[in-house]
Amino acid sequence: MAQLSTASAGTAVRLPGLPAGIPAHVRSHASGGRDLWSAPLPAAPSDATAEAWRCLGEVLDPEIPISLVELGLIYGLEVEDGVARVRVTFTATACPCMEFIREDIRDRLEREPWIRAVEIEEVWDPPWTNARITPAGREKLRALGVGVAR
């Protein structure tokens, strides 16, 4: 883990300046952080698109412990007549986690009873760079001792 180092006796110690304990979103070993996903809403919200964004905000990237939204991979999302249309990009053209990410997006949104279908479009324009990581995502990474160059 980025925030821990191992003492010579094998005891984990906390690096100075970093928060105590490992955040839940880092401890999750379930695909997309699904063990941390909130319960579905029983009825359709007044703003389905905004609620769908909140749902995707719970889906963790498979390799970087922040959400797909914080990582800047979601280029568009709208919900219309129960159909969620997601425009997603990837950090690299050969990202080995593409299928995991698609599955996690679909599974999270389909948990909601007011979403009856999920359509995912893969997009590459504009190309993703780490400049697309949100301030909240940068702060989480910083707390883990990971710096992101601008």
Place this chain on the structure above:
Amino acid sequence: MSGELLNDPAALDAGARDALERFILSLADGKRLLGIRYSDWLLGAPSIEAGIAASSMCQDEWGHARLLYAMLKDFGRDPVAVEHDRPAEAYANPCVLDRPAEDWAELVSFMVLVDGALSTVLEGFAAGRWELATSRVPKMLAEEAFHRDLGTAWYARLAGGSAEAQERLRTSTERMLPRLLAWLDPDDEDAHVLAGAGLAAEGARNRERFAEAVGPSLALLEIDVATVEPDRADWDATRRRGPGRPDDDAVERARGDRNRALFVE
């Protein structure tokens, strides 16, 4: 290049449509074979770091190939069949990739010259009227910037190294350069049709841009790319490449022959 963006092959006349399909396949096969050549050096490179870089580059090349093969769907081609069911004789990669790099110096020449030529042609494709290219290729080129940096640095290192290093680099450079110039500027009907339709850059323009990109590296060996003539002997316009075919081992790996029983889609 300018003009309205196009996304439907039916909007093109038959000549331009077929030429564009062959062009995309040529780029995809070039990426696929270059990835295989990089993969040969994941272990056995001059340093662990160089091997890791080769690993990253082969992953990128296959990612680019995946996106390019997928573009062929619009032409009625099944990308799965294109990737997994073609004989070696159908591959459309630049002929300099038909066999593995003999040594690290040749792989460095692949980085600078072959990867450079592919990027040059892709830049022209991205600046043209094919909409999928305008949206997908910039990401590829962004990833290629790292390949260029690594290749340029290694080229300079070898060019300033021992006499043997310089000789090996010169041999591989001089061997592949004439064929690559022909690949950049085939001067065949397809090339003229594509340039005329605003779908790809003119061959002469490709050569100019390529010379600008790799000229400083080659100058370290006192090679002037402007004085090298393209070798178009036995040019195969159908496959947009020089004569020959890739070696059986590379094609078996490209097709995933050993994994065929496990293949799922």
